[in-house]
Amino acid sequence: MIRLTLDGREVELNAGELLIDLLLRNDSKVPHVCYHDQLGTIQTCDTCMVEVNGQLVRACATTVTEGMKVESKSMRADTAQREAFDRILANHLLYCTVCDNNNGNCTIHNTTKMLEVEHQNIPFKPKPYEVDKTNPFYQYDPSQCVLCARCVEACQNVEVNETLSINWEDPNPRVLWDGGKSIGESSCVSCGHCVTVCPCNALMEKSMIGQAGYMTGIPKSVLNGMIEMVKGVEPDTGYGAILQVSEAESAMRESRTRKTKTVCTYCGVGCSFDIWTRDRHILKVVPSAGPTNGISTCVKGKFGWDFVNSPERLTKPLIRENGTFREATWDEALSLVARRFAEIKARSGPDALAFISSSKCTNEESYLMQKLARAVIGTNNMDNCSRYCQAPATTGLFRTVGYGGDSGSIKDIENAGLVLIIGSNTAESHPVLASRVKEAHKLRGQKLVVADLRKHEMAHRADLFIRPNPGTDIVWLCAVTRYIIDSGLAKTEFIHQWVNGFEEYKKSLEPFTLEFAEKTCGLPIATLKQLANMIVEASGVCVLWAMGITQHSMGSDSSTAISNLMLVTGNYMRTGTGAYPLRGHNNVQGASDHGAMPNNLTGYQKVDDPEVRARFEAAWKVKLPTTKGLDNHLMIEAIHDGKLKAMYLFGEEIALVDSNANYVHGALSKLEFFVAQDIFFSRTCQFADVVLPASPSLEKEGTFTSTERRIQRLYQVLEPLEGSRPDWRIIQDVANRLGANWNYRHPSEIYREIAALTPMFAGVTYERLEGYKSLQWPVAADGTDQPLLYTKGFFFPDGKARLYPLAMREPSDAPDEEFDLHLNNGRMLEHFHEGNMTYKSNGIREKVPDTFVEVSPELATERGIQSGTWVQLFSRYGKVRVRALVTERVTGKQLYMPMNSSSSPINLLTSSHTDKETHTPAYKETSVRMVVLDETAGESPLPRVNSRFHHPTPQMGVEVERKWKRADYQIPRGVPVAAAPKRS
Numbered sequence: 001m002i003r004l005t006l007d008g009r010e011v012e013l014n015a016g017e018l019l020i021d022l023l024l025r026n027d028s029k030v031p032h033v034c035y036h037d038q039l040g041t042i043q044t045c046d047t048c049m050v051e052v053n054g055q056l057v058r059a060c061a062t063t064v065t066e067g068m069k070v071e072s073k074s075m076r077a078d079t080a081q082r083e084a085f086d087r088i089l090a091n092h093l094l095y096c097t098v099c100d101n102n103n104g105n106c107t108i109h110n111t112t113k114m115l116e117v118e119h120q121n122i123p124f125k126p127k128p129y130e131v132d133k134t135n136p137f138y139q140y141d142p143s144q145c146v147l148c149a150r151c152v153e154a155c156q157n158v159e160v161n162e163t164l165s166i167n168w169e170d171p172n173p174r175v176l177w178d179g180g181k182s183i184g185e186s187s188c189v190s191c192g193h194c195v196t197v198c199p200c201n202a203l204m205e206k207s208m209i210g211q212a213g214y215m216t217g218i219p220k221s222v223l224n225g226m227i228e229m230v231k232g233v234e235p236d237t238g239y240g241a242i243l244q245v246s247e248a249e250s251a252m253r254e255s256r257t258r259k260t261k262t263v264c265t266y267c268g269v270g271c272s273f274d275i276w277t278r279d280r281h282i283l284k285v286v287p288s289a290g291p292t293n294g295i296s297t298c299v300k301g302k303f304g305w306d307f308v309n310s311p312e313r314l315t316k317p318l319i320r321e322n323g324t325f326r327e328a329t330w331d332e333a334l335s336l337v338a339r340r341f342a343e344i345k346a347r348s349g350p351d352a353l354a355f356i357s358s359s360k361c362t363n364e365e366s367y368l369m370q371k372l373a374r375a376v377i378g379t380n381n382m383d384n385c386s387r388y389c390q391a392p393a394t395t396g397l398f399r400t401v402g403y404g405g406d407s408g409s410i411k412d413i414e415n416a417g418l419v420l421i422i423g424s425n426t427a428e429s430h431p432v433l434a435s436r437v438k439e440a441h442k443l444r445g446q447k448l449v450v451a452d453l454r455k456h457e458m459a460h461r462a463d464l465f466i467r468p469n470p471g472t473d474i475v476w477l478c479a480v481t482r483y484i485i486d487s488g489l490a491k492t493e494f495i496h497q498w499v500n501g502f503e504e505y506k507k508s509l510e511p512f513t514l515e516f517a518e519k520t521c522g523l524p525i526a527t528l529k530q531l532a533n534m535i536v537e538a539s540g541v542c543v544l545w546a547m548g549i550t551q552h553s554m555g556s557d558s559s560t561a562i563s564n565l566m567l568v569t570g571n572y573m574r575t576g577t578g579a580y581p582l583r584g585h586n587n588v589q590g591a592s593d594h595g596a597m598p599n600n601l602t603g604y605q606k607v608d609d610p611e612v613r614a615r616f617e618a619a620w621k622v623k624l625p626t627t628k629g630l631d632n633h634l635m636i637e638a639i640h641d642g643k644l645k646a647m648y649l650f651g652e653e654i655a656l657v658d659s660n661a662n663y664v665h666g667a668l669s670k671l672e673f674f675v676a677q678d679i680f681f682s683r684t685c686q687f688a689d690v691v692l693p694a695s696p697s698l699e700k701e702g703t704f705t706s707t708e709r710r711i712q713r714l715y716q717v718l719e720p721l722e723g724s725r726p727d728w729r730i731i732q733d734v735a736n737r738l739g740a741n742w743n744y745r746h747p748s749e750i751y752r753e754i755a756a757l758t759p760m761f762a763g764v765t766y767e768r769l770e771g772y773k774s775l776q777w778p779v780a781a782d783g784t785d786q787p788l789l790y791t792k793g794f795f796f797p798d799g800k801a802r803l804y805p806l807a808m809r810e811p812s813d814a815p816d817e818e819f820d821l822h823l824n825n826g827r828m829l830e831h832f833h834e835g836n837m838t839y840k841s842n843g844i845r846e847k848v849p850d851t852f853v854e855v856s857p858e859l860a861t862e863r864g865i866q867s868g869t870w871v872q873l874f875s876r877y878g879k880v881r882v883r884a885l886v887t888e889r890v891t892g893k894q895l896y897m898p899m900n901s902s903s904s905p906i907n908l909l910t911s912s913h914t915d916k917e918t919h920t921p922a923y924k925e926t927s928v929r930m931v932v933l934d935e936t937a938g939e940s941p942l943p944r945v946n947s948r949f950h951h952p953t954p955q956m957g958v959e960v961e962r963k964w965k966r967a968d969y970q971i972p973r974g975v976p977v978a979a980a981p982k983r984s
């Protein structure tokens with residue numbers, strides 16, 4: 001703690017703090033246009049000038065020191081602040097009443113008011129550039145841009161897409177995209193960071209334009225007339241009177257603009273934000289206070305919400321009759337569902353039915369679905385789509401450290417000395433998490449190693465990028481670990497104190513020599529040694545992995561190998577270390593946590609544990625089934641075998657997302673009775689007997705659990721679209737028609753029941769999750785949560801981790817002479833999964849209209865393929881017709897297909913091979929042959945407006961020093977230039 005004098009008062013504060021933070025905390029009313037607490041010091045606006053020990057300094061660039069004498073309200077400081085703000089206003093026309101940004105939070109408006117500015121000394125001068133509207137989601141108006149460079153800082157150093165800069169040397173500086181391209185044809189990924197932090201209307205969401213204000217929708221000609229009129233009266237009235245009018249208009253907006261906190265519905269990062277709406281129109285998404293993301297979003301969370309108001313939304317239940325669907329009432333549909341479920345149960349027993357929960361829906365909804373399956377029907381045939389991606393990672397962690405979740409938070413990843421990413425296209429699949437890694441790598445010297453088949457963005461940025469042969473990750477992981485042990489580089493003290501099973505495990509590593517790894521993985525021994533040394537030399541290692549590891553026939557073992565490596569190198573139990581399986585869907589962690597699994601009730605309590613069952617039986621007043629049920633994979637088999645006759649699925653696109661789609665379609669068509677519940681008529685719905693119209697996340701309340709094990713509340717932004725219902729209500733309706741007598745009126749009541757039955761969630765309450773508050777499980781009854789796991793030991797009875805012995809097996813579906821190419825697949829930044837929601841966004845469709853297959857330049861030359869050539873891919877299981885995209889992201893005989901397509905879905909090609917432990921399909925083990933179709937090459941499947949074709953302009957931030965070198969730049973000197981009134 002230090003002491004200083006602030007405006008004559010002694011204050012005590014923490015050393016190292018920025019002076020501006022002290023001033024803002026003390027309500028000192030110091031202006032600050034470029035400073036933003038999540039961007040830090042930028043120093044472009046000069047409006048925060050204060051006197052420190054008699055010298056004028058920028059408060060945002062001054063660190064407090066002992067004995068400092070700060071005068072924030074002196075005449076010199078005040079005059080300097082006004083002078084700086086006058087220069088800001090020379091770049092910005094005040095027309096607040098007819099501005100869509102006049103919503104009470106405009107920094108320029110509020111600073112004008114705070115400084116009681118009446119007139120400008122330097123007149124406004126428009127910049128000689130047109131408004132750029134070429135991005136589908138936002139626009140840039142150079143003439144309103146005050147050149148604060150917040151957007152540049154956000155793009156360069158928070159998002160780290162490095163698209164934006166300012167040409168400080170130009171006579172008329174402005175913000176540039178890729179050094180001077182139109183926004184639409186630049187490397188901009190439309191993440192919206194820049195728009196979020198802009199202090200005025202220079203960067204604005206198009207969804208706001210003409211929509212936010214009472215008079216902002218008026219035609220441009222009338223608008224210009226009004227602006228002229230206002231400018232005309234300003235010399236006589238001053239800004240004060242004009243601002244009063246705009247303030248009144250802004251206050252009126254409050255009554256019709258709703259601001260509701262929600263949690264993103266797309267990926268597992270768990271970004272949260274306010275959504276501004278006017279009736280059903282989404283004005284904008286405002287991230288600021290989210291514990292994970294702060295100001296950050298990706299294109300989907302910021303702009304990908306058109307699907308909510310899509311005319312394709314289902315609003316009536318549908319019943320199949322004579323091979324077609326007819327609309328039905330809710331009463332009719334629910335009665336039919338209950339009658340058919342009861343009939344099938346009575347005839348064939350409860351295990352003839354199966355239930356599939358949704359990783360897109362809430363924890364409460366997953367809980368109710370498994371309660372319906374177990375307590376009402378009496379079966380453990382219950383699963384969710386973590387079976388398709390996450391189960392092997394969870395198994396690897398269960399085997400070694402005890403909990404099946406990320407060992408820490410994203411903050412802990414930021415603190416790592418080295419981040420090792422394996423089989424994860426993090427920048428596209430978990431964009432905001434990737435930004436945190438990119439930032440630490442760019443600004444704080446964090447090392448980055450990437451192992452992947454494709455040279456994606458993180459691979460480009462990596463200090464070391466390795467490309468093992470497909471399906472061989474377990475080999476190099478074990479070989480590197482063995483090399484570390486053999487070289488005496490293992491953390492023996494840590495192992496001795498915290499880890500069991502070392503000798504047996506070490507023995508299992510015998511076959512994994514560096515030579516074997518070199519031969520099997522195609523990685524030079526020198527590279528493997530380099531990697532090993534980087535790991536042992538790092539102050540801490542966080543390893544991130546995803547479907548590139550888990551979706552293999554050795555997914556569980558490879559995940560185990562990762563955790564073993566972390567244990568051998570002592571990379572657990574402190575920040576900056578640990579294992580982070582990146583959960584794909586927004587609530588894939590939560591769906592499993594809340595019992596949507598064939599072997600577990602909530603919180604991974606085993607269905608075959610009598611004590612657990614007794615507790616649930618007492619609460620639910622039923623007898624529960626005692627043995628593990630069928631998982632997704634086994635359900636498909638059981639339908640083919642005639643054992644499974646009915647299925648109830650909600651919010652899952654099993655027909656496109658499960659592997660070997662032809663086989664899955666065959667099964668779904670055999671079901672005697674199939675209920676699909678969704679917001680759109682999905683491919684899966686085509687197989688249903690009854691389709692029930694559900695509501696998306698924005699139309700309901702509940703909780704999601706992100707990849708960090710973070711439980712967050714979402715609030716209802718919009719009323720359910722007429723005719724649709726939140727899933728939890730529908731599940732309750734079905735249960736009650738089957739005689740359950742459930743009476744949940746709100747998801748909070750469901751959570752109360754979950755917490756009472758689940759030690760892992762004992763202290764989770766809606767009150768503790770209010771607003772932006774969150775909890776990371778396990779949560780003790782007193783509400784204490786665990787952002788960092790394993791601080792006092794591992795989650796085993798003796799507190800010790802377990803090294804798990806491993807062996808190598810050959811990958812499935814290997815290439816041969818006929819099927820000579822390896823086909824990989826994954827997500828794209830713009831689309832989520834198969835694209836059911838994201839294709840409803842015109843802007844996203846403009847950027848990525850369809851799927852494609854990536855072909856390496858060498859293979860393209862060999863086969864006569866160009867970007868746009870139609871090819872047919874044949875696997876041992878099916879075929880698809882798709883356009884080629886020639887790119888260096890892939891190499892040699894490896895192909896890659898994004899999974900966002902319903903017309904050419906990747907899963908027509910994948911097999912039914914699975915990880916033996918978890919039955920997760922080996923999606924990434926697919927061999928194909930490619931036939932070039934005799935068709936003229938069409939357009940490139942990715943249009944020129946896609947960011948991937950363009951080149952960012954990285955720099956270390958705003959580069960304000962270049963501004964200060966301008967001949968016309970003068971630091972405010974606090975010398976009065978005009979009679980400035982002393983502000984109140």
Ligand code: SF4
Pocket residue numbers: 154155159161162163164187188189190191192193194195
């Ligand atoms: S990538 Fe585009 S939207 Fe994101 S901050 Fe940069 S310029 Fe803005």
Ligand code: SF4
Pocket residue numbers: 144145146147148149150151152175194197198199200202203
């Ligand atoms: S566009 Fe960028 S530089 Fe211009 S006012 Fe907005 S944030 Fe500041």
Ligand code: SF4
Pocket residue numbers: 264265266267268269270271293296297298299300301302430431432433
């Ligand atoms: S998709 Fe993921 S990274 Fe993007 S805003 Fe949503 S939660 Fe954040």
Ligand code: FES
Pocket residue numbers: 031032033034035042043044045046047048049058059060061
């Ligand atoms: S807020 Fe300090 S220079 Fe802009």
